[in-house]
Amino acid sequence: MKTLHSVHPSDFKSYNTTTIRERFLIDKQVKPDELNCTYTHYDRMIVGMANPVSNVLELPNYPNLRAEYFLERREIGIISVAGRGVVKADGQVFETNKLDCLYIGKGTKNVTFESVDAANPAVFYFLSSPAHAVYPKTLLTHADAVKVELGSSATANKRTINKYIHLEGVRSCQLVMGLTILHEGSVWNTMPAHVHDRRMEAYFYFDVPAGQKIFHYMGEGNETRHITMDNYDAVVSPPWSIHSGSGTASYSFIWGMAGENLDYTDMDAIAIADLK
Numbered sequence: 001m002k003t004l005h006s007v008h009p010s011d012f013k014s015y016n017t018t019t020i021r022e023r024f025l026i027d028k029q030v031k032p033d034e035l036n037c038t039y040t041h042y043d044r045m046i047v048g049m050a051n052p053v054s055n056v057l058e059l060p061n062y063p064n065l066r067a068e069y070f071l072e073r074r075e076i077g078i079i080s081v082a083g084r085g086v087v088k089a090d091g092q093v094f095e096t097n098k099l100d101c102l103y104i105g106k107g108t109k110n111v112t113f114e115s116v117d118a119a120n121p122a123v124f125y126f127l128s129s130p131a132h133a134v135y136p137k138t139l140l141t142h143a144d145a146v147k148v149e150l151g152s153s154a155t156a157n158k159r160t161i162n163k164y165i166h167l168e169g170v171r172s173c174q175l176v177m178g179l180t181i182l183h184e185g186s187v188w189n190t191m192p193a194h195v196h197d198r199r200m201e202a203y204f205y206f207d208v209p210a211g212q213k214i215f216h217y218m219g220e221g222n223e224t225r226h227i228t229m230d231n232y233d234a235v236v237s238p239p240w241s242i243h244s245g246s247g248t249a250s251y252s253f254i255w256g257m258a259g260e261n262l263d264y265t266d267m268d269a270i271a272i273a274d275l276k
């Protein structure tokens with residue numbers, strides 16, 4: 001499993017595009033009949049993607065976890081971003097449609113991913129962080145997620161936030177997870193931008209139309225940089241970094257965090273006028 005190490009904000013200022021991409025971008029991980037994970041040293045979050053087509057894919061036990069099985073000391077949040085799928089967790093069967101979310105707690109020994117229809121295969125994005133307690137396996141449909149409307153068409157940032165795993169939603173030890181859908185004609189996410197010193201964050205962009213790009217902004221508010229991203233690319237955000245994007249078309253993205261607390265609203269906003 002690939003590893004991403006932590007970066008100091010002072011070092012980040014000297015990074016060129018290639019180095020930023022090497023240190024933060026998780027790209028080209030969605031491949032037919034493959035499950036791929038990246039271990040980050042940001043709150044030990046694992047970022048993974050599974051694209052079962054004709055095979056059943058099992059969540060493996062990686063040697064660097066030094067565990068009996070993947071979820072021995074971890075929890076996992078899984079969101080489906082394409083197709084109809086089936087996730088089996090120690091004999092329990094969960095059927096997923098696009099945008100449904102499944103939480104599986106610590107202590108679950110066997111997790112598998114499969115597609116219902118190989119002609120329209122499922123794509124799963126998942127995040128896993130260390131866990132100290134067992135919370136129940138829970139499937140939350142997109143319809144049942146808490147929705148918050150933000151932004152406006154006038155500022156090209158009209159979007160719907162869907163909260164799945166959070167303090168008042170599906171319970172977890174550390175994971176906070178949901179997804180944001182940009183309305184047609186809106187292209188800016190997370191603007192005004194923010195940081196949260198108590199949590200890292202990862203963004204996974206999807207439903208990016210073919211031939212379009214996301215410009216993802218990172219760095220301290222007074223020292224920003226960008227990288228471009230494609231459909232199904234993920235990027236990690238250290239606690240000192242803004243995480244905001246603009247697309248050349250509307251798109252959606254999954255956000256997920258781990259760290260000190262489960263409070264989605266614990267953010268420090270940065271005024272647009274102060275961004276550099």
Ligand SMILES: O=C(O)C(=O)C[C@H](O)C(=O)CO
Nearest residue numbers: 159161180189190191201255
């Ligand atoms: O569009 C947005 O704004 C977001 O979705 C923000 C993320 O949810 C986030 O960064 C949470 O910390």
Ligand SMILES: [Zn+2]
Nearest residue numbers: 194196201243
């Ligand atoms: Zn954030």
